Amino acid sequence: MKTLKYIGLILTLIIGSQSWAQTQDPDQNPNYKISQDKYAEKSDDLNSTQGETIQQTYEAFDWTEFKSQQKQDRKDSRYNRRAMKYQYRYGHQNNGYYNNNGYYNNGNYNNGYYNNGYNNNNGYYNNYPSGNSNNVLNSILLGTALYYLFN
Amino acid sequence: MKNQIFTNTQNINTMYKKIVLKIVLVTAVAFTVVGCHSVSRIDVDREKDISGKWNDVDSKLTAQALTDQVLADEWLNKFISSQQNKPVLIVGFVKNKSHEHIEAETFMKDIERSIVKSKKIRLVQGGDKREAIRGERSDQQTNASVSTMKKFGLEVGADYMIQGDINTIVDAYKRKKIVYYQVNLELTDMQTNEIVWIGEKKIKKYVKN
Numbered sequence: 001m002k003t004l005k006y007i008g009l010i011l012t013l014i015i016g017s018q019s020w021a022q023t024q025d026p027d028q029n030p031n032y033k034i035s036q037d038k039y040a041e042k043s044d045d046l047n048s049t050q051g052e053t054i055q056q057t058y059e060a061f062d063w064t065e066f067k068s069q070q071k072q073d074r075k076d077s078r079y080n081r082r083a084m085k086y087q088y089r090y091g092h093q094n095n096g097y098y099n100n101n102g103y104y105n106n107g108n109y110n111n112g113y114y115n116n117g118y119n120n121n122n123g124y125y126n127n128y129p130s131g132n133s134n135n136v137l138n139s140i141l142l143g144t145a146l147y148y149l150f151n
Numbered sequence: 152m153k154n155q156i157f158t159n160t161q162n163i164n165t166m167y168k169k170i171v172l173k174i175v176l177v178t179a180v181a182f183t184v185v186g187c188h189s190v191s192r193i194d195v196d197r198e199k200d201i202s203g204k205w206n207d208v209d210s211k212l213t214a215q216a217l218t219d220q221v222l223a224d225e226w227l228n229k230f231i232s233s234q235q236n237k238p239v240l241i242v243g244f245v246k247n248k249s250h251e252h253i254e255a256e257t258f259m260k261d262i263e264r265s266i267v268k269s270k271k272i273r274l275v276q277g278g279d280k281r282e283a284i285r286g287e288r289s290d291q292q293t294n295a296s297v298s299t300m301k302k303f304g305l306e307v308g309a310d311y312m313i314q315g316d317i318n319t320i321v322d323a324y325k326r327k328k329i330v331y332y333q334v335n336l337e338l339t340d341m342q343t344n345e346i347v348w349i350g351e352k353k354i355k356k357y358v359k360n
Contacts, residue, residue, distance in 0.1 A: 025305060032304025039289035039303075046286025058252060061202075 203358030205253045205332065213334050213352040214261030220350040221262065221313075222269055226338065230310070231271075239273045240266065240338075241309035249319035249332065258334075259315075275309050311338045311347065328358040 029035075039046070193199070198208045221227075230238045242263060245255035266272045276284060291300045315336040322329045331353070338348040 025302065027305065028302060029304030032302070035285070036289065036292065036303040039285045040292065043286045043289035046283055047290055049283070050287070060252075061204075 203328065203330065203356055203360075205249075205251050207257070209332065209354055210254075210257040211261070212354065214258035214265075216352040217258070217334070217336055217350045218262050218265040221266070221336070221338070221348065222271060224348050224350075226347040227271060234310075237271060237273050238310045239275055239307055241275050241277045241312050243277065243312045243314040245315040245317065245336075247317045249317050250321060251319065253317055255315065255317065262336075273307065275307050309341055311340060313338050326360045328356075328360070330356045330358065332356075 195207070200206060200208065227238065242259060245259060247253050247255060263274060267274055275281075285303075288301050288303065292303075295301075313336055315334065318333045318335075320331040320333075322331075332355075334352045334354075336350040337346055339346050
C-alpha cells in the first residue's frame with residue numbers, strides 16, 4: 001500500500017513537472033496551444049510574403065488621363081456611329097462587303113471593349129428604321145411613281 | 152560678269168542654307184519645349200492646394216491636432232495614476248464615409264509615431280502585420296533554436312482600442328464648393344467597453360473652380 005502511494009506521488013511529480021516545462025512562464029496564456037496550433041497550419045502562407053512588397057495601390061484621379069479618355073470615347077463613338085450609318089445605308093444590299101468580310105464581325109465590335117454599354121445599349125442606334133421597312137416604303141413609292149408615269 | 156553671277160548664286164545658296172538651318176533649329180527647340188514636362192522636388196512642409204481635395208496638408212493638420220488631444224487628455228493621467236503603468240493601445244479601423252478617397256494611414260501613422268515617441272503610451276501591433284508576426288513565431292516553433300524561439304501566449308494585451316471615422320459634407324453651387332471634413336477618433340476600454348476619449352479635427356474648405 002505504501003509503495004503504491006510513493007509510485008502515485010512520483011507519477012504526479014513527473015506529470016506536473018512536464019506540464020510546468022511546457023508553460024514555464026507563469027504569465028503565459030494557458031490557451032496558448034490553441035493559437036499555436038492555429039498558426040502552425042497557416043504559417044507558410046503568412047510567411048510567404050516576407051521580404052516582398054505587397055501592392056495595394058489605387059488609381060488616383062488624373063485630369064489629363066480623364067480628358068484623354070473622354071477624347072478617346074468621343075472618337076470611338078463617332079467611329080461607331082459612322083460605321084453603323086454606313087451599314088444602314090449599304091448593308092441592306094447584302095453585297096457581302098460589310099457583312100461577310102469578317103471585319104465588322106470579327107470580334108472588333110464584340111470583344112467587350114465596344115460593348116461597354118456606352119454605344120450599344122443606349123437605344124441611340126435602335127432608333128434607325130430597319131432595312132426591311134425601308135425597302136417596302138421604297139417599293140411602294142417606286143410603284144406609285146411608275147403607275148402615274150405610265151397612265 | 153559670269154564670275155559675278157556665280158558668286159551671287161553661291162551667296163544665295165549660302166543664305167538659303169542658313170535660313171533652312173535656322174528653321175530646323177527653331178523647330179527642334181519648339182518641339183523640345185512643348186514636348187518635355189518638368190519634375191521638381193518640393194519641401195514636404197510646403198502647403199500647396201491644387202484641386203481642393205483632401206491632401207497632405209489636411210492629413211498633417213489632422214495628425215497634429217489628434218496627437219495633441221490624445222496625449223493631453225485626462226484619460227491618460229487617470230490610467231497612469233490608477234494602474235501605475237502605461238496604457239497599451241491597439242489601432243483598429245478608420246472608416247472613410249466621405250465622398251473622396253482618403254487614406255487614413257497617413258495621419259494614423261503620424262499619430263502612432265508621436266505616441267511611441269512620447270513614451271507615455273505603449274502600442275501593440277494589429278491587423279495583417281500582427282498575423283505576419285504570429286506566422287513567423289509559429290515558424291520559429293519548429294525551426295529556431297530553443298534559446299531564441301519566441302513563445303505563444305505572451306503578447307501584451309491592449310487596454311484600449313483606437314477607432315475612427317471620416318465624414319464629409321459638401322455644399323456646391325455652380326463653380327463654388329464648400330467641403331467640410333470631420334475626422335473623429337475614439338478610444339474604448341477593452342475591458343469595460345467604455346469610451347474614454349473622443350478626438351476630433353474639423354476642416355472646412357472653400358473651393359472655387
